[in-house]
Amino acid sequence: MKSHRKELWFHVPTRRAFVNMTRQVEDALKESGIQEGLVLVNAMHITASVFINDDERGLHHDYDVWLEKLAPHEPVSQYRHNVGEDNADAHMKRQIMGREVVVAVTGGKLDLGPWEQIFYGEFDGRRRKRVLIKIIGE
Amino acid sequence: MKSHRKELWFHVPTRRAFVNMTRQVEDALKESGIQEGLVLVNAMHITASVFINDDERGLHHDYDVWLEKLAPHEPVSQYRHNVGEDNADAHMKRQIMGREVVVAVTGGKLDLGPWEQIFYGEFDGRRRKRVLIKIIGE
Amino acid sequence: MKSHRKELWFHVPTRRAFVNMTRQVEDALKESGIQEGLVLVNAMHITASVFINDDERGLHHDYDVWLEKLAPHEPVSQYRHNVGEDNADAHMKRQIMGREVVVAVTGGKLDLGPWEQIFYGEFDGRRRKRVLIKIIGE
Numbered sequence: 001m002k003s004h005r006k007e008l009w010f011h012v013p014t015r016r017a018f019v020n021m022t023r024q025v026e027d028a029l030k031e032s033g034i035q036e037g038l039v040l041v042n043a044m045h046i047t048a049s050v051f052i053n054d055d056e057r058g059l060h061h062d063y064d065v066w067l068e069k070l071a072p073h074e075p076v077s078q079y080r081h082n083v084g085e086d087n088a089d090a091h092m093k094r095q096i097m098g099r100e101v102v103v104a105v106t107g108g109k110l111d112l113g114p115w116e117q118i119f120y121g122e123f124d125g126r127r128r129k130r131v132l133i134k135i136i137g138e
Numbered sequence: 139m140k141s142h143r144k145e146l147w148f149h150v151p152t153r154r155a156f157v158n159m160t161r162q163v164e165d166a167l168k169e170s171g172i173q174e175g176l177v178l179v180n181a182m183h184i185t186a187s188v189f190i191n192d193d194e195r196g197l198h199h200d201y202d203v204w205l206e207k208l209a210p211h212e213p214v215s216q217y218r219h220n221v222g223e224d225n226a227d228a229h230m231k232r233q234i235m236g237r238e239v240v241v242a243v244t245g246g247k248l249d250l251g252p253w254e255q256i257f258y259g260e261f262d263g264r265r266r267k268r269v270l271i272k273i274i275g276e
Numbered sequence: 277m278k279s280h281r282k283e284l285w286f287h288v289p290t291r292r293a294f295v296n297m298t299r300q301v302e303d304a305l306k307e308s309g310i311q312e313g314l315v316l317v318n319a320m321h322i323t324a325s326v327f328i329n330d331d332e333r334g335l336h337h338d339y340d341v342w343l344e345k346l347a348p349h350e351p352v353s354q355y356r357h358n359v360g361e362d363n364a365d366a367h368m369k370r371q372i373m374g375r376e377v378v379v380a381v382t383g384g385k386l387d388l389g390p391w392e393q394i395f396y397g398e399f400d401g402r403r404r405k406r407v408l409i410k411i412i413g414e
Contacts, residue, residue: 001139001277001414003312005382036141037274038178040314040378044389046329052237053184053229058218062226063233066209071342080334088338091329095339095373097233099328102178102240102378104272106143111270113182132387134380136313136413137274138139139277174279175412176316190375191322191367196356200364201371204347235371240316240378242410244281249408251320275412276277 004032004135007044012125015073016093018060019120021131025103026110028133035108037137041118042100044130047090049097049121052112067093067123090123097121105137142170142273145182150263153211154231156198157258159269163241164248166271173246175275179256180238182268185228187235187259190250205231205261228261235259243275280308280411283320288401291349292369294336295396297407301379302386304409311384313413317394318376320406323366325373325397328388343369343399366399373397381413 006028010019025041041050053059071092072078079088101118104111112118120131144166148157163179179188191197209230210216217226239256242249250256258269282304286295301317317326329335347368348354355364377394380387386394396407 001313003413005380005387037139038176038272038314040380042378042380044392046389046391051233053233054219056219058221059226059229062217062219063230066230070208070346079338081330081332081338083334088335091335092339092342095327095329098236098374100378102180102238104143104178104180104270106272111143111272113184113268113270115184116182130389132380132389134314134382134387137141175277176314176410189371191371192357194357196359197364197367200355200357201368204368208346236374240318240376242281242316242318242408244410249281249410251322251406251408253322254320275279 001136002034002138006133008131009128010120011128012122015125016064017122017125020055020117021120022118025118025133029110029135032135034105034135034137037105037135039103039105040100040134042132044132047087047094047124048129049094050101050131051097051121052101052116052118054115055117087124093123139274140172140276144271146269147266148258149266150260153263154202155260155263158193158255159258160256163256163271167248167273170273172243172273172275175243175273177241177243178238178272180270182270185225185232185262186267187232188238188269189235189259190239190254190256192253193255225262231261277412278310278414282409284407285404286396287404288398291401292340293398293401296331296393297396298394301394301409305386305411308411310381310411310413313381313411315379315381316376316410318408320408323363323370323400324405325370326376326407327373327397328377328392328394330391331393363400369399
């Protein structure tokens with residue numbers, strides 16, 4: 001069994017954003033030389049997500065409005081977590097969108113459906129954060 | 139390390155439905171001959187889910203009502219994604235229910251709790267869609 | 277490829293609670309002797325979650341209030357699942373928080389970000405329930 005580990009860094013200038021990182025995961029897979037196996041891609045921070053969905057700007061706008069409705073940022077004082085912080089809502093948004101994805105590796109490639117793209121979801125940005133890629137297989 | 143890949147096809151005649159596919163995942167595991175490892179089961183489409191919960195009709199009704207409350211289909215015009223489409227809500231419902239499950243393989247069997255069943259969750263049906271099963275282990 | 281399996285038991289005296297089990301997962305990893313691979317940690321019950329987030333009491337209070345808002349326990353009669361049961365809301369809360377986490381193993385350790393902690397999320401407690409840990413790698 002082979003394994004490969006890589007960190008990606010993101011620095012989103014806004015509080016919230018969705019960043020397509022499919023290409024970077026493909027690059028990590030090529031570096032690994034693994035042909036059959038599994039890729040884990042996870043946020044290493046607890047106010048960010050890794051998820052798979054469509055790379056469509058209208059949908060990303062809809063996600064942002066929807067998450068803000070389900071877990072509003074304001075008023076900040078509604079959350080007990082917000083003592084010296086203001087990111088409680090980001091911890092909630094991240095639970096809805098998820099921490100991680102696991103993707104099959106087949107024939108040396110990410111075994112994704114036709115519209116599947118891997119995203120970094122930032123809910124408390126304006127600082128550097130990491131995503132972990134771990135690939136195991138043969 | 140061994141690996142096995144299989145696709146399942148679903149064609150749900152309604153917009154939304156939950157389909158128990160535990161048996162098909164067990165069949166794929168038997169075909170693989172793998173005794174110890176992990177099974178990844180994921181929707182290959184971004185308006186569908188794979189999740190684990192109870193095979194109980196009342197609960198599935200409750201899930202449908204609940205998801206429709208959290209991410210309503212109508213009015214279709216509330217979503218920017220719905221330009222020539224009407225499935226933005228399906229992209230949201232799928233994030234709540236999840237894209238994938240990872241299940242342990244122990245002694246050649248799916249290592250599930252007593253009530254755990256694996257479901258395909260369709261939120262934009264009436265066409266053919268795929269689920270990917272990838273098993274790795276020994 | 278090596279594999280290791282362990283069950284953890286939880287008996288939460290209240291209906292809902294969040295329990296940090298990072299230490300127990302680390303112990304299971306040490307027992308396995310696995311240096312590089314993946315750990316799956318999943319609830320074996322369908323009204324409980326395994327998730328990764330912050331070990332901060334205020335946040336856990338916020339999660340509890342928030343989940344109760346998105347999927348209220350009362351009135352129990354609003355759910356068709358609640359025929360002889362009263363835990364339909366627990367099946368919903370668990371979908372938002374998730375069934376499982378997959379964590380990378382690197383150099384014999386859980387490859388977690390600085391604030392990542394692994395939690396058992398109970399939504400229908402006052403009885404014994406299990407979590408499954410499955411580790412594969414080398």
